[in-house]
Amino acid sequence: MKLKIYILLLSIYTISSTLYAQDNSLSFDANIGYEHTLTSGSNIHSEMVLDYTPLNWIEASAGIKISTKNINQLMAKGDFKWWTDDTRFIALRNQYLYSIYADDNLQSLSFGLAAVYDQEYFSIALGANYQFYTSFVNQSSSSRTYVWEPGITYDAKARIFPRSHIWNLEGEVTNCRDFVVERVYNPTFLLNGHYTFTLDDNSPLKLYSQAGFQPSGITHIAVNYYSFIFNIGVVCVF
Amino acid sequence: MRILKIFFICNLLLLVSCDFDITGFFVSPSATIEERYVESMELNSSNPSDTIIEVLQENYTIYMCGDIHVINTADNLAQFIEIAKADSSAAFSIILGDITDQKGGMEIAYDTIQKHTTEDFILKTIVGNHDLYFNQWEVYKELFGSGIYSFAVQTPTAKDLYIILDSGSGTLGSKQLQWFEELLSSSRDSYRHCFVFSHTNMWAENFSQFPSGLFSIEESAKISNILSQYSVNYYFNGHVHYRSTTTLNDVEYVTLDEMLDGSDRASYVIVNVEDAINYDFYEL
Numbered sequence: 001m002k003l004k005i006y007i008l009l010l011s012i013y014t015i016s017s018t019l020y021a022q023d024n025s026l027s028f029d030a031n032i033g034y035e036h037t038l039t040s041g042s043n044i045h046s047e048m049v050l051d052y053t054p055l056n057w058i059e060a061s062a063g064i065k066i067s068t069k070n071i072n073q074l075m076a077k078g079d080f081k082w083w084t085d086d087t088r089f090i091a092l093r094n095q096y097l098y099s100i101y102a103d104d105n106l107q108s109l110s111f112g113l114a115a116v117y118d119q120e121y122f123s124i125a126l127g128a129n130y131q132f133y134t135s136f137v138n139q140s141s142s143s144r145t146y147v148w149e150p151g152i153t154y155d156a157k158a159r160i161f162p163r164s165h166i167w168n169l170e171g172e173v174t175n176c177r178d179f180v181v182e183r184v185y186n187p188t189f190l191l192n193g194h195y196t197f198t199l200d201d202n203s204p205l206k207l208y209s210q211a212g213f214q215p216s217g218i219t220h221i222a223v224n225y226y227s228f229i230f231n232i233g234v235v236c237v238f
Numbered sequence: 239m240r241i242l243k244i245f246f247i248c249n250l251l252l253l254v255s256c257d258f259d260i261t262g263f264f265v266s267p268s269a270t271i272e273e274r275y276v277e278s279m280e281l282n283s284s285n286p287s288d289t290i291i292e293v294l295q296e297n298y299t300i301y302m303c304g305d306i307h308v309i310n311t312a313d314n315l316a317q318f319i320e321i322a323k324a325d326s327s328a329a330f331s332i333i334l335g336d337i338t339d340q341k342g343g344m345e346i347a348y349d350t351i352q353k354h355t356t357e358d359f360i361l362k363t364i365v366g367n368h369d370l371y372f373n374q375w376e377v378y379k380e381l382f383g384s385g386i387y388s389f390a391v392q393t394p395t396a397k398d399l400y401i402i403l404d405s406g407s408g409t410l411g412s413k414q415l416q417w418f419e420e421l422l423s424s425s426r427d428s429y430r431h432c433f434v435f436s437h438t439n440m441w442a443e444n445f446s447q448f449p450s451g452l453f454s455i456e457e458s459a460k461i462s463n464i465l466s467q468y469s470v471n472y473y474f475n476g477h478v479h480y481r482s483t484t485t486l487n488d489v490e491y492v493t494l495d496e497m498l499d500g501s502d503r504a505s506y507v508i509v510n511v512e513d514a515i516n517y518d519f520y521e522l
Contacts, residue, residue, distance in 0.1 A: 038271075038412045039457045071456065101456070104463035108455065131455070133441075135466075135487055144485045147441050183442065185408070185451040217408030219451040220477075221262030222367035224271050224407035226454060 025053040031233025043069040057081045065179040070102035073179050091116040097181050108133045110181040120162040125155040152184040167195040188214040206235040259371035268375035271411035281384040289389045296393050297512035299327045304334035304476025305496040308343040312350035314497050319354040329391045334476035335366025335437030348381045365406040366437040399429035405438035408451040422468035432470045439475045439493050441484045450478045465489045
């Protein structure tokens with residue numbers, strides 16, 4: 001029953017996204033990055049995300065990530081926003097992430113719902129998700145070939161200047177980014193920075209960088225370094 | 239405001255509590271997993287004899303328990319050893335990590351083991367996250383030796399492989415992962431069955447695991463693929479104190495209950511090994 005309600009909500013969301021796609025603000029975000037993990041060593045990756053805001057209360061994005069460690073991903077995300085004043089909003093967020101672990105014969109689909117509160121200096125998102133794992137080449141003779149995991153997602157950010165400031169620095173603790181939906185036990189700590197130019201035709205162009213650290217074992221108080229990430233990218237608004 | 243005060247007081251109590259080494263939120267409370275791998279390999283090379291357990295019959299049993307968290311007493315551990323000792327078909331027994339919580343607990347557990355075992359009783363151990371608190375890796379390796387090793391059980395006609403992994407820090411680390419894969423790649427074909435024992439669980443199909451840490455998803459993907467690729471039969475672990483089982487691609491993942499003193503769900507597992515493998519939980 002719960003699954004049916006969820007599918008119904010998802011359908012309403014998808015249909016309404018299409019219906020209201022009239023007025024528009026479109027942006028394209030592309031980045032390239034380096035990542036080191038204890039599991040796969042050093043890797044280079046690239047992410048591309050298209051973000052569409054037809055009305056100020058709805059925002060949808062979709063993107064792709066490719067990586068030299070052969071973990072390739074597709075994401076889709078949608079926010080229904082309720083602006084409480086000019087600078088603050090509350091949102092209901094849908095997020096979907098499909099990942100292929102090509103070298104490890106595994107694929108996963110994560111889908112989640114989160115409540116978001118965003119204002120000038122900080123934002124917080126808290127939600128629940130399900131991850132479905134299965135192999136893409138079935139090696140099993142007779143046994144079960146999938147695993148379901150429930151999870152909790154969180155994403156907290158704090159900025160040193162208001163959101164619209166020409167440049168900003170932001171600290172972030174999260175297990176849920178565009179291309180990462182990690183288990184609740186595995187947070188990533190990020191430092192984000194950006195600088196916004198305004199081009200001749202008044203289109204803003206945002207350059208950004210991101211450095212992050214993911215420990216393992218932090219929640220059972222036996223912490224160990226697990227991964228480091230560095231991204232540099234650009235957001236073009238059309 | 240009242241809730242904030244209670245939250246603050248609880249955190250303060252946690253910070254001053256003896257049960258947890260809070261430094262482990264920020265830095266490793268013991269050597270890192272890569273350092274422990276190097277030390278474990280050195281210990282293995284200095285003790286190469288303890289790698290084959292010979293049993294006289296075709297079928298044998300394994301006794302295993304987890305999360306005994308010895309603080310002042312180790313009564314359940316003593317009882318577990320006595321039960322295992324009484325079974326003449328037991329090849330070995332094993333504690334799947336979290337031997338203690340606090341300084342001094344590991345020595346109590348060790349003394350209990352010494353008091354209740356004889357020379358021919360084989361008890362293996364695994365490093366758990368709690369065994370790393372207060373830099374207790376130093377005590378662990380002194381009393382129990384290596385945290386990463388393998389051994390075989392040899393019956394008259396077959397040989398089974400047992401691999402012990404250190405996942406006390408929620409990751410195997412790069413060196414141990416490579417060792418693990420190379421071991422299976424080079425020797426799995428020479429054995430009938432293969433069992434992997436570690437402390438941290440691979441999957442979390444319900445919230446009984448909360449808030450015990452797991453591997454990252456990338457690492458779970460990697461390890462589970464290695465397990466199924468090399469036809470590992472079982473992955474046994476402790477860590478979360480509640481029993482659960484998950485099967486994925488012919489590998490069975492089994493999480494044990496806790497067995498600490500005073501627990502109302504203290505239990506242990508007996509595995510019967512012959513051509514087929516069966517296991518069951520037993521209340522203590």
